[in-house]
Amino acid sequence: MSRNPTIAKEAAQTAWRALATLIAGQPRVRLSKDGGKSYPTAGERRLQNTLPTVPAAVRLCGTDGTVATIALDFDVSNGDTSKVNTDVTAVQRWLTRHGALWIEDCSPTGGRHVYIPLTKRVGFTEARHFVEAMSLRHTSIDPGPHRSADVGCIRTPGSPHKRGGYQVLTMSLSDAYAAAIIRNAPTIWEALRGSLKEELAVVTQQRNAPQALIEDTEYLPLSNGPRNLPSGKNRLARTGLYNTGTYDSPSEARQAVLASAVAAGWELTDVQRLMHNNTWAGMTSFYSRYTSQQRSAALRRDWMKAVSYVAECRKKHGRLPAHQKSDHKSYTSLPNTQGGPAPLAQPGSADEYRFLKDWNLARETYELKLRGTREGLTLRLLLRALGEAAAKAGSRFIEFGVRSLALAVGVHHTTVARLLRRLTNSKDAPIRLAAEGRGTRGDLYELQTPDHSTRAQENRKWRKGHTHALRPAFRGLGVTAAFTYETIELSDVPLSTSQIIQASGLSPAATASALETLAAWNLVQKIDGHWSLIGATSLKAIAEYLGVLEELFVQLARYRVERLQWRNWLDNRQAGKTLELLEPDEPYPFWDREAPDDNGYTLTDLFLGRTTKQIVDRSA
Numbered sequence: 001m002s003r004n005p006t007i008a009k010e011a012a013q014t015a016w017r018a019l020a021t022l023i024a025g026q027p028r029v030r031l032s033k034d035g036g037k038s039y040p041t042a043g044e045r046r047l048q049n050t051l052p053t054v055p056a057a058v059r060l061c062g063t064d065g066t067v068a069t070i071a072l073d074f075d076v077s078n079g080d081t082s083k084v085n086t087d088v089t090a091v092q093r094w095l096t097r098h099g100a101l102w103i104e105d106c107s108p109t110g111g112r113h114v115y116i117p118l119t120k121r122v123g124f125t126e127a128r129h130f131v132e133a134m135s136l137r138h139t140s141i142d143p144g145p146h147r148s149a150d151v152g153c154i155r156t157p158g159s160p161h162k163r164g165g166y167q168v169l170t171m172s173l174s175d176a177y178a179a180a181i182i183r184n185a186p187t188i189w190e191a192l193r194g195s196l197k198e199e200l201a202v203v204t205q206q207r208n209a210p211q212a213l214i215e216d217t218e219y220l221p222l223s224n225g226p227r228n229l230p231s232g233k234n235r236l237a238r239t240g241l242y243n244t245g246t247y248d249s250p251s252e253a254r255q256a257v258l259a260s261a262v263a264a265g266w267e268l269t270d271v272q273r274l275m276h277n278n279t280w281a282g283m284t285s286f287y288s289r290y291t292s293q294q295r296s297a298a299l300r301r302d303w304m305k306a307v308s309y310v311a312e313c314r315k316k317h318g319r320l321p322a323h324q325k326s327d328h329k330s331y332t333s334l335p336n337t338q339g340g341p342a343p344l345a346q347p348g349s350a351d352e353y354r355f356l357k358d359w360n361l362a363r364e365t366y367e368l369k370l371r372g373t374r375e376g377l378t379l380r381l382l383l384r385a386l387g388e389a390a391a392k393a394g395s396r397f398i399e400f401g402v403r404s405l406a407l408a409v410g411v412h413h414t415t416v417a418r419l420l421r422r423l424t425n426s427k428d429a430p431i432r433l434a435a436e437g438r439g440t441r442g443d444l445y446e447l448q449t450p451d452h453s454t455r456a457q458e459n460r461k462w463r464k465g466h467t468h469a470l471r472p473a474f475r476g477l478g479v480t481a482a483f484t485y486e487t488i489e490l491s492d493v494p495l496s497t498s499q500i501i502q503a504s505g506l507s508p509a510a511t512a513s514a515l516e517t518l519a520a521w522n523l524v525q526k527i528d529g530h531w532s533l534i535g536a537t538s539l540k541a542i543a544e545y546l547g548v549l550e551e552l553f554v555q556l557a558r559y560r561v562e563r564l565q566w567r568n569w570l571d572n573r574q575a576g577k578t579l580e581l582l583e584p585d586e587p588y589p590f591w592d593r594e595a596p597d598d599n600g601y602t603l604t605d606l607f608l609g610r611t612t613k614q615i616v617d618r619s620a
Helices: 005-024 081-097 123-137 175-180 186-195 197-204 233-238 248-264 268-276 281-285 293-316 349-369 373-393 402-409 413-425 451-456 473-476 479-490 497-504 509-518 537-548 548-574 602-610 610-620
Strands: 028-031 042-045 056-059 064-072 103-106 111-122 432-437 445-449 523-526 529-534
Touching: 005 064, 005 111, 005 175, 005 548, 042 509, 064 123, 064 451, 103 175, 111 123, 111 175, 111 186, 123 197, 123 281, 233 248, 233 281, 233 548, 248 268, 248 281, 248 293, 248 473, 268 281, 268 293, 281 349, 281 602, 349 373, 349 445, 373 402, 373 413, 373 479, 402 413, 402 548, 413 432, 473 479, 473 537, 473 548, 479 497, 479 509, 479 529, 509 523, 509 548, 537 548
Parallel strands: none
Antiparallel strands: 028 042, 028 056, 064 111, 103 111, 432 445, 523 529
């Protein structure tokens, strides 16, 4: 490695430009904004020839579920440097005996990468089994880059390293480039797999621990329209990872996903859309053995089998019992809060909606004081969540608990409770605590317009557009991206970067990073120095791709259990049951007595257009 930083960077740039696109399974790269600790999906960009300034890893699995290059990651955490060097030497000799070509690089920490480029792409599952078999033979190999179809990635030669420096080729660039261009024929690939026959047999026979999945939903009819897939099936379709104790082959795994989709009331086009936009990268990998012409016919054939299978199951098992049916409610109707608004509120009246518009102006005035701090961003989101709840209920009185607000803001519920106390203790805050919650009732908050805010907004006009808290997609893309997107969304004309900075209250650096993220996900575009939205891009599709909807469903299910526990505890007290008394020296078990707020409707459900019970039941 050259000690001259300029020469080292130039060499890294050359290696990146020559090899990154030839090693990648698709022209996508993930940037690590935290210095190499993680490579999140939100940091994904189109792969370009320009060397990134931060650690970058290319995607290994293509959009068709196949792999073009086998990446062996020799990690020093699985053994010291001498162990890594010993394993790499053994692999080099093994590849030479079979006449294989390879590319090799080294990281500043002593880790090594060996890439085996292939002329004919192989399926994701076949590649994963191969790398797992190699890890049994050489224990310093980390099979992680090939264990997931949607997140599997690796740093290629030239990529910046988290500890400084770059991934440096340990061979000449001309030899590495020749290996990437010539690649390895299918006969060499089969020879390599043949020499791993014993290890591949062990991988095939391995059984994962059984997972606690609720499969009954695949055999039960729907009461009202399509629903979401169980989280386990959605995860299977996204990653391509399945329990070999449950499914013997990728064919059985993909058929299980399709059967679940049929039972959920989906259409074939729903599945095709998720596979086409690479949200279901794992599902696509299950069809990698088919050619592009055969894949559509195979999917349709499997779909018809799933339809017949689910129809037979429904006929055999009967309809869903009445007490288990989902009580679907149209999202156009008003939500039911815990106790309903106060009698003076007159929810849904014209005067009430006029007040809410005035309150939004007061909120915007108050938010000017919150700019410049990280906590200020969360407070601004919390005020938006309260405004969204009020708009949905048609009342200035809100009885949503901290867990519902936490779902809408994207923070922990204890953070929401702390920030609500801060707001209500502020003299000029646009909310006040109207009544404290008891039992299953949450705290009741009232929106208010302070006198000075009213005077400041007299000359301001109501602005068209909905009030949003943190929409699901921005859980993955980031809070600053949410405020930047909102600023552009609410503007009637394209905005320059300086105008976005002034309107959003974000720093120039944060705004530039947010715009880069939004542009990378095709949400905004820059024309003649001004930014505008790209209407064709769906925030829901991005949320599906990032997997945040699944996280929300799991969180909702956990809250449902906590609420049931709280109700049971209350019922025991109301029934007069004797509680066990503590000894004088025992601490009060406050951790078991915190009350989950009982909300019939959450803000997350509101902007997803579903009821709480519907989402929790269907994600269980």
